[in-house]
Amino acid sequence: MATLIFLLIAASIAWWIWERSHRRTHSVPPGLQEKITLPFDKEFELYHNSFSLCSKKTRVCLAELDIDHASHHIDLIETGSYENLSRHFLAVNPQGVVPVLVHHGHPIYESHEQIRYAADHAGADAEALVPDDAALADEMQAWVDRASLIGDDPIAEVSVSAGNCVPGITIPLFSAMIAEIPIHRIFVGLLFHRLKERPMIFLTMKILGLRRLGGMKPAAKAIGSAIRHMHLHLDALESQLEKNGGPWILGDMFSLADVSWVVIFDRMREADCAEVFLGPELRPRVAAYRDRLFARSSYAKAIWNHEHPTVARGTQKLREAKAADPALRALLAGTGTTQGDL
Ligand SMILES: N[C@@H](CCC(=O)N[C@@H](CS)C(=O)NCC(=O)O)C(=O)O
Numbered sequence: 001m002a003t004l005i006f007l008l009i010a011a012s013i014a015w016w017i018w019e020r021s022h023r024r025t026h027s028v029p030p031g032l033q034e035k036i037t038l039p040f041d042k043e044f045e046l047y048h049n050s051f052s053l054c055s056k057k058t059r060v061c062l063a064e065l066d067i068d069h070a071s072h073h074i075d076l077i078e079t080g081s082y083e084n085l086s087r088h089f090l091a092v093n094p095q096g097v098v099p100v101l102v103h104h105g106h107p108i109y110e111s112h113e114q115i116r117y118a119a120d121h122a123g124a125d126a127e128a129l130v131p132d133d134a135a136l137a138d139e140m141q142a143w144v145d146r147a148s149l150i151g152d153d154p155i156a157e158v159s160v161s162a163g164n165c166v167p168g169i170t171i172p173l174f175s176a177m178i179a180e181i182p183i184h185r186i187f188v189g190l191l192f193h194r195l196k197e198r199p200m201i202f203l204t205m206k207i208l209g210l211r212r213l214g215g216m217k218p219a220a221k222a223i224g225s226a227i228r229h230m231h232l233h234l235d236a237l238e239s240q241l242e243k244n245g246g247p248w249i250l251g252d253m254f255s256l257a258d259v260s261w262v263v264i265f266d267r268m269r270e271a272d273c274a275e276v277f278l279g280p281e282l283r284p285r286v287a288a289y290r291d292r293l294f295a296r297s298s299y300a301k302a303i304w305n306h307e308h309p310t311v312a313r314g315t316q317k318l319r320e321a322k323a324a325d326p327a328l329r330a331l332l333a334g335t336g337t338t339q340g341d342l
Contacts, residue, residue: 016191022087025194027152028095030110032117037105038092044069044118045102047092049076049084050306051270053166054111054149055099056263059302061115064129064259065122074098077202078177079310082188096194112148115256129256136250143240143249143257146233147264152195155222162233163260166267168226171219172332173271175205176321177314210321214331227276227334234277234286237261241285247292262293266303270311272318276333 046062046069048055062069075083076098083089084096092107093100100107101114103121108114119129131137149163157164178186183206189199204216213219237249244251248258268274278287293299322329 020192023085023090023192024094025085025090025096025192026094027194028093028109031113032103032106032108034106036107038102038107040070040102040105042068042070043104045072046070046099047072047074047089047102048099049074049079050308051079051311052076052098053163053263053267054097056266056303056306057111057147057260058099058101058114058118059306060262060298061118061129061256061259063298063302064254064296065118065126067118067122067126077181077186077189077199078174079308080181081185082192082199085188085192096192112144112260115144115259119256127254129254129259131250131253131255136253140250140255140257144260146236147257147260153197155226158226158229159232162230162237162264165226165230165233166264168222169230169273170267170271171205171223171226172210172213172318172321172328173311173314174202175208175210175213176317177310178202178206179209179317180310180313181206210317211325211328214327220331223331224334227273227332230277231334234283237289238283238286241289246285246289248289258293259298262290262296262299263303265290265293266299270315272315272322273332 044062044067046055046058048059048071050073074089075081084098090096092102093109095109099111099114100109101118102108103117108117116130131140146161147163148161149166150161151157151164155164155168158168183203186199186203186206189202190196193199205213205219208216240249248254249261250257265274265278268277274290277283278290322332
């Protein structure tokens with residue numbers, strides 16, 4: 001028996017060493033990588049996940065530009081498994097994150113780079129999503145940046161961008177979704193993820209469950225801080241829409257800034273917290289702007305048509321947990337007792 005156990009352990013360690021040597025992860029520079037050429041069938045190809053915020057952004061952009069592309073869905077642990085850490089995906093992006101846009105076989109990393117690249121390389125008939133005027137283009141870029149998910153630890157940069165507040169406001173939904181993922185799949189992340197704290201967070205959420213989220217001080221703090229900073233970013237957006245009269249961030253012109261923000265509003269819908277930020281009497285211009293974004297065909301094509309069943313079930317579970325637990329409700333409304341620092 002002891003020999004069998006020893007052999008099993010030795011075989012597992014050998015497998016892990018072998019796999020690790022074939023699943024090397026490292027950070028990658030943003031933008032177009034001309035020196036890398038991947039196999040491709042279509043001029044544009046997109047590696048993405050139906051639930052991922054950044055993937056949605058690039059999908060909305062491709063839909064707005066009407067760019068035909070091959071689609072490769074990559075699972076993340078929230079939607080089922082760590083396919084983003086598989087050998088085949090790490091060959092596309094050794095950083096192990098989605099989305100990756102590929103043009104003529106060359107990958108473009110970082111979604112905010114991808115949307116700019118797509119806008120600059122769309123056909124002559126495509127809608128212009130970047131203004132010609134340099135000052136206006138700079139203004140657009142500032143709003144793109146303010147919606148981007150930046151850095152390895154976005155929770156640490158919530159004051160910089162509304163995009164970085166998104167992981168914090170999604171914690172309850174993550175917790176609801178991870179409940180249906182078998183625990184052994186999370187271990188794949190512990191073995192191979194470049195950023196071990198990410199699978200560690202999922203493992204903790206899996207073990208504790210949604211109902212004990214409020215008792216987890218770091219989680220409650222991250223949620224509180226994300227909510228409070230999101231309010232500040234949305235105040236700035238309300239002022240911008242008031243200043244230029246809308247209907248879009250730059251006024252009359254629909255641009256990459258709007259492409260970048262629609263996905264944030266969609267996450268509020270999924271995470272069942274839209275009312276916290278855009279409820280009655282709260283920021284009427286932003287609420288109307290959100291409705292206009294949702295009415296565009298790019299929203300239906302790039303977001304609604306990709307809805308993942310795990311997300312829909314997670315949202316429902318979250319609603320039920322909130323209905324049953326006033327403390328959780330208060331925490332997710334930003335009025336709980338454990339709050340993040342501004
Ligand atoms: N700054 C990057 C963020 C990429 C990123 O973190 N993607 C997330 C989904 S939105 C991901 O792939 N997470 C998988 C993981 O870390 O396991 C971008 O804008 O593309």
